[in-house]
Amino acid sequence: MKMIRLLALLPFIGILGGITFVNQVTPYVLGMPFILFWIVMWVVLTSGIMAIVFKLDPSNQGGDS
Amino acid sequence: MNVALLIIFAFLLLSLYLGIRARKGKDMNLEQWTIGGRGFGTLFVFLLMAGEIYTTFTFLGGSGWAYDKGAPTFYIISYGCLAYIISYWLLPTVWKYAKENHLMSQSDFFVSKYKSPVLGILVSLVGVIALIPYLVLQLKGLGIIVSEASYGSISPTLAIWIGVIAVTFYVMVSGIHGSAWTSVVKDIMILVVVVFLGIYLPFHYYGGIQPMFEAIDKAKPGFLVLPETGMSVSWFVSTVLLTTLGFYMWPHTFGSIYSAKNEKVFRKNAMIMPLYQLVLLFVFFVGFAAILQVPNLEGSQADLALLRLSIQTFDPWFVGIIGAAGLLTAMVPGSMILMTASTLLAKNVYKAVSPSATDAQISALAKYLVPVIALVSLYFTFQGGNTIVTLLLMGYSLVTQLFPAFVFSLAKNNFVTRQGAFAGIIAGVATVAYITISGTTIGTLFPSLPQAIQDLNVGIVALIANIVVMTVVSLVTTRTVNVNCE
Incomplete structure (x- = not known):
């Protein structure tokens, strides 16, 4: 469970820590200025990370109770 | 029509x-x-x-x-x-x-x-x-x-x-x-x-x-x-x-x-x-x-x-x-x-x-x-009055003041007392109100600090005031309770 929480920290580091380094327009990725792409990428990654967390989390085993 | x-x-x-x-x-x-x-x-x-x-x-x-x-x-x-x-x-x-x-x-x-x-x-x-x-x-x-x-x-x-x-x-x-x-x-x-x-x-x-x-x-x-x-x-x-x-x-x-x-x-x-x-x-x-x-x-x-x-x-x-x-x-x-x-x-x-x-x-x-x-x-x-986002930001700063008392209450041994929670929220809300009404920013409060600190969201100040008051009042009130017990 501890490892899972570390995984969930990544988006915080990516968005809050990363923003300093990506505050630029170029290169454009998927048509978006780089700073916007960076944030969008982290949003998508967050969804993926939370899916992994959900899968690994023992409290989700078993049915809806 | x-x-x-x-x-x-x-x-x-x-x-x-x-x-x-x-x-x-x-x-x-x-x-x-x-x-x-x-x-x-x-x-x-x-x-x-x-x-x-x-x-x-x-x-x-x-x-x-x-x-x-x-x-x-x-x-x-x-x-x-x-x-x-x-x-x-x-x-x-x-x-x-x-x-x-x-x-x-x-x-x-x-x-x-x-x-x-x-x-x-x-x-x-x-x-x-x-x-x-x-x-x-x-x-x-x-x-x-x-x-x-x-x-x-x-x-x-x-x-x-x-x-x-x-x-x-x-x-x-x-x-x-x-x-x-x-x-x-x-x-x-x-x-x-x-x-x-x-x-x-x-x-x-x-x-x-x-x-x-x-x-x-x-x-x-x-x-x-x-x-x-x-x-x-x-x-x-x-x-x-x-x-x-x-x-x-x-x-x-x-x-x-x-x-x-x-x-x-x-x-x-x-x-x-x-x-x-x-x-x-x-x-x-x-x-x-x-x-x-x-x-x-x-x-x-x-x-x-x-x-x-x-x-x-x-x-x-x-x-x-x-x-x-x-x-x-x-x-x-x-x-x-x-x-x-x-x-x-x-x-x-x-x-x-x-x-x-x-x-x-x-x-x-x-x-x-x-x-x-x-x-x-x-x-x-x-x-x-104001434009849409400014109004929202004021409300946001206000509800954020509930966060410290809330998050500490989730801990098993919460050191925050009810008086501490109460005083902290009051201090935070008062700070938000003062800041919003007077148009204060960290830059106007501390003009000599580096630009990066001046640009911090001024809500941080209210949150810090909140946490400090909450902690101090909690420690004081816990001690009085303990003294009363002895």
Whole structure:
């Protein structure tokens, strides 16, 4: 469970820590200025990370109770 | 009567019908009315939370900020994303505690954790004071949307009155069930409309997303990155952090946590919500597309960017659809706010001062408070004033002040005493009020500090004041208790 929480920290580091380094327009990725792409990428990654967390989390085993 | 107006009215009637029909077969006691009898599954909880988050602010404010401020608007996507991560662990904890202790409102949580009805009154008042600007914001948005989309044939004032009467009516009848059902229509509408606009407009006017951004970058260099000073990187980081903490502190969001039927609902939502957040991306695209097409919208006029560009581009029937989507984005959160504010006042303020009131009386009082709060909000709406986002930020800073006392109460051994919680919240709220009214920034407080610190969101100051006072008062009061024991 501890490892899972570390995984969930990544988006915080990516968005809050990363923003300093990506505050630029170029290169454009998927048509978006780089700073916007960076944030969008982290949003998508967050969804993926939370899916992994959900899968690994023992409290989700078993049915809806 | 034009086509656009007919379409807007058709959707108004549809949502009114769904809102009232939602009551069917339910005995409307307070638990059923305000938190749906703790019976909502993943989809309804998703829609309710999305309904509260994707408001007129999404529609007008999001595009308005992209139009007016550029890159700083990206903070909106960021904080939601981070808040959903926290929600995975936070919401199940809150839900479980609420279920075990039969809680119905956010204030109940504080009352129960700190064993203090007085703290409940304070939390309720802070909540209601923050909710009213939020509701005013929705109403202003509603007025703008309907009046613009009807090509001016309905005045904002009339539109607001019609919207408020409809919402008040279905909230009194169906409570949260009404909000959940209307949010079904709302979310489908906004998803379709926003994604379509966000893709169509850049391609129609610029031939693509990248050409659009290139054109903007050429016309306004530096607009697509965070500026060196003001809304700089440090502003961005501090604002995202603050809003992430405040995210679930809104009384209506907190209350909708209770409506889930089990805790797994939240864990599932934590996977989907971040992606859904990307709807905002398309809202931004619309705002950016407007920059070179409808220039010269200044100040609060920026909120009109989306509508002005749509009117210029589309036929009236489609403008009507956009208007209807906008109307619903005001009505769903509006209904949640009205319901939450009346529940807080009835259950946590009235009941606290007159404990002999029966549950039936409280339930009735909560319903009758709905029109009263609606009227108060109408008063503030017609008084005029700030642009949409500024209003929201003030409310946000206020509810964020509940966070320290809340988060410490989750710990097994909470060192914060009820006096500490009370004093901390008061200190934080007072600081927010002072800062907002006097227009203080960290730069004006400490002009000699480095620019990066000057640009920090001034809400940090209020939060620090809150935590310091909370800690000191808690330590002092714990000691007195210990001394008394000896």
